[in-house]
Amino acid sequence: MSGELVKFLSDLKEHEALQFVESALSEGVDPGTLLEDARQGMNIVGKRFAEEEYFIPDLIFSGEILKGIVKMLEPHLKKTKEHKPMGKVVIGTVAGDIHDIGKDLVVFMLDVSGFDVLDLGIDVPAQKFVGAIKDSGSKVVGLSGFLTLAFDSMKETIDAIKQAGLRNDVKIMIGGGQIDEQVRGYTGADAYGRDAMAAVNLAKGWIGG
Amino acid sequence: MEKKWEAMSPDEKQEAQFQKLLTPKDPQGNDVKFQSPGAEAAYKASVTRIKDAVQLKRIPDRVPLTLLPSMFPFLNAGMTVQEAMYDYDKCAAAFRKFILEFKPDMHIGAAQAGPGKFYEILDYKLYKWPGHGVAPQHSYQCLEDEYMKAEEYDLLITDPSFYFTNFYLPRVFGALGGFTMLPPLTGILEIYGVAFNFIPYALPPVQNTFKALFEAGAEALKWATAMGMLNGELTSLGFPNILGGFTKAPFDTIGDTLRGTKGIIMDMYRQPAKLLKALEAITPIMINMGLGAAQHTGNPLIFMPLHKGADGFLSDEQFKKFYWPTFKAVLIGLIEGGCTPFPALEGHWGSRLKVIQDIPRGKTMWMVDQTDMVEAKETLGSNACLIGNVSSSMLKLGTPEDVKNYVKKLIDTAGKGGGFIMGNGAFFDEAKPENIRAMVDFTKEYGVYK
Incomplete structure (x- = not known):
């Protein structure tokens, strides 16, 4: 049945x-x-x-x-820790930006694709990303932003990850309204994605086995 | 004898409206006194360029140029967004400097900053703005929520105005709580019982709401006066403001600030018939919103920011069922009323182009964000003027050389045969001034039609 x-x-x-x-x-x-x-x-x-x-x-x-x-x-249901076959992804909308529709879709798609997603929410300070990477041991980070101000926030977040000595441990993807290859280069991210499916494919390529 | 407005065809109405734009009046109804013969010539040349680009009847003398910034003029003048929102003179001065520096063929005024004090008086809850949830140097940002509940469609459909005053507005403006106590005005009919309708106006919450409204109205007028004087001055200096007002596609009206993205999506599955009925109920309201603004400002271009029709957001089938019919009805209603709709295709719209090109020719202008311009030109562009689409990322992160190359490509492709206005793709806050300069100078030089 x-x-x-x-x-x-x-x-x-x-x-x-x-x-x-x-x-x-x-x-x-x-x-x-x-x-x-x-x-x-x-x-x-x-x-x-x-x-x-x-x-x-x-x-x-x-x-x-x-x-x-x-x-x-x-x-x-018995309380058991849900088993997620894929790796962990830390994600959030960067500092100064409170938009969440795009980020929520990416979280949702990663989740149904079997990733363990740690959603830090909106207007997330750079140090919070650093702390979450340290605590979770996540290998993939997703930065979301809708406004042009997010270009700098993304760059600052990635710089903070570098300064914490974690840059070589994680792959970083960015996405949102005005994000393109030029913004990727500026921020120092590893990749950018146009939609939620792109984020899933990037994460799968990096840690999906 | 002049033909009466009502008897005119849409073609004649549009022509009459553009003639009105070519002979601008001051608020007293007198001809605007231009500050120099050169300013007058520049003004008329710019309006003629735009008119030719929109109507698709003649190729303009050169590709018209527009700059449609969000907070850039204020940030570029060294002030914060907060200052621009609270000091109307400073806001106007920064915008004046921006226009005089780059000299575009058209602009849409400095209203984007908006009156911060006014939002405070009414306790506006729909947005966070500088000092109220976002940093002074950042733009305001919308707080999506289900301000209209899923079960309230019948109320909206039956009497949209009553629904707005008694349900929606008190939820998005903290100071308008008194509105929830007001009876519908359509109950005021004859002497028997007429006075009962007015009892709520004696109640303190209602009186407090009206006090807030008086104060908010005064603040709005103060701001609008500063913006109006700026527009008048820019006109006299030769720079036309072409904006007559704004309206929305009905699906966005309900999806953006009433039901929210998730809310309207649920409604498409759970109560599609009610959603369709509501979209139809507000369509004439959206048309009249544009026509009324055009009448008030004397300017026929009606801006329409488009959101939820973008690629990927709805399936083709959903787009054709829920988005396009009432959006098209608004476009047609505006055109028949003599207006020129000015929709902005925010994000990517490549998959919609073949649907939305089905509109009267030469009656609209479309701001294109990230849609491929060549594709847009081949489809929508055969019936309509396109504006765009230098990207925010290029303006902020690119070099003047990058911008020049892209502008050249646009002029060679989208500019071919007219029907094109050079502009940015999305309203921008941040950009390198030298990139704007490159966009302006190169368009004016290379964009001359031979």
Whole structure:
């Protein structure tokens, strides 16, 4: 019976997916299996997004459906540390910039792609990135920014990572409204990405095995 | 005898509007006194250049040039954004210096900084601005949220104005809490019971809201007077402000500041019929917003910043279903009313070009951000004037040589056969002045049509 939830979620059938989980739970189906099915469904969503069959709204909506499913499953799940097969990524919107839509999409796509994402939020000071890299041992850092002021904040953040002696330990990717190759060169980042899928591909290339 | 406005075709209305721009008036309705014959000639040459680029009937004498900055004029004058927002004279002086330094063919005024004091009086919650959540040298930034709730569509559809006063505005302006107590004005009909409608105006929260409004209105007028005087002065010096007002694509109106990005996305799946109905309900309001502004300012160019129609944001199918029909209706409504819509394609729009090119020819001008200009010229450009698209990154990080090379490429491709205005792609805060200089000088030299 497991294929059904995978299909409901990957086809964005919110009502059907939630109803399926509800009746499965009442029939005594293992919630861990349901969670695994949901994860498979999300993988398909990610794949469809990568193949440009799905777009940003589909991603966001699938995330909402997943949230609903997890909320129903949570009381039935044993508290175990979620296993993430891929590596850790530290991400945030750089100092002075409070935009989060683009960053949140990247966080979401990295998450459904199996990365362990540490989201530092918005207007993140350079030293907070440095501290998070040290504490988490993360090998990939994502810097987001929408405004031209972010060019300098990104450069300052990368300089701070250098000064802390961590530059050779991490790969750094940047992204956001006006970011291009010229900005990448200026900031000293390793790469820039135009959309959430680009971020996933960069991270996979670096630490995805 | 002159033809009546109502009887004119869109072509005739547009022509009449441009003739009005060519003979500018002061606020008293008298002809503007130009500061020199040279200023008058420069003004008319610039407006004619823009008119030719927009109408696609004649090739202009050279590629017109515009600069559409965000906070650059203020930062470049050595002041913070905070100073520009709170000292209107300083703001105007910096903008005047910017225009006199670079001499573009058109500008859209210095209103981008906005009156900081006014936002304080009304306790504006939709943005963080210098001194209120962001640093003095940084621009204001929007705080997205679901200011309109998912279950409030019926209220919006039934009576958009009542919804705005009683629900939306009190949520985004802390000082307008009294509005939640006001009855709909459409209940005021006849003598019996008429007085009941006015009782709320006796209540302290409502009176406090009105006190804040009086104060805010006075501040807005003070600011607008400073901006208006600046525009008048720049006109007399030969630099046309071509902006008549602003409106939005209905999908952005609901998606940007009412439901928010995530909210409107959920609505496309969970309540598509209501969303479509709401988009239709606000379409005439968006049209009238532009027409009204044009009438008030006497200037027909209506700016429309476009957001959620960009590539990747919606699927093609969603774009054609939710975004394009009402956006197109606004464009057509403005054109029929004699306005020239001036939409800005923020971000990348390559996948939409073939859809949005389906508009009346020679009636619009589009600011292009990161969309490939050659592709844009071949599609949208066959029906419309394009502006752009020197990037923010190039202006801030490139060299004058980089800028010159890119400007040359633009003139050779997008500039071919007219219908093109040289400009920046996105509203910029920071740039190297020498890069702007290179853009201006090279356009004026190389952009002459032979």
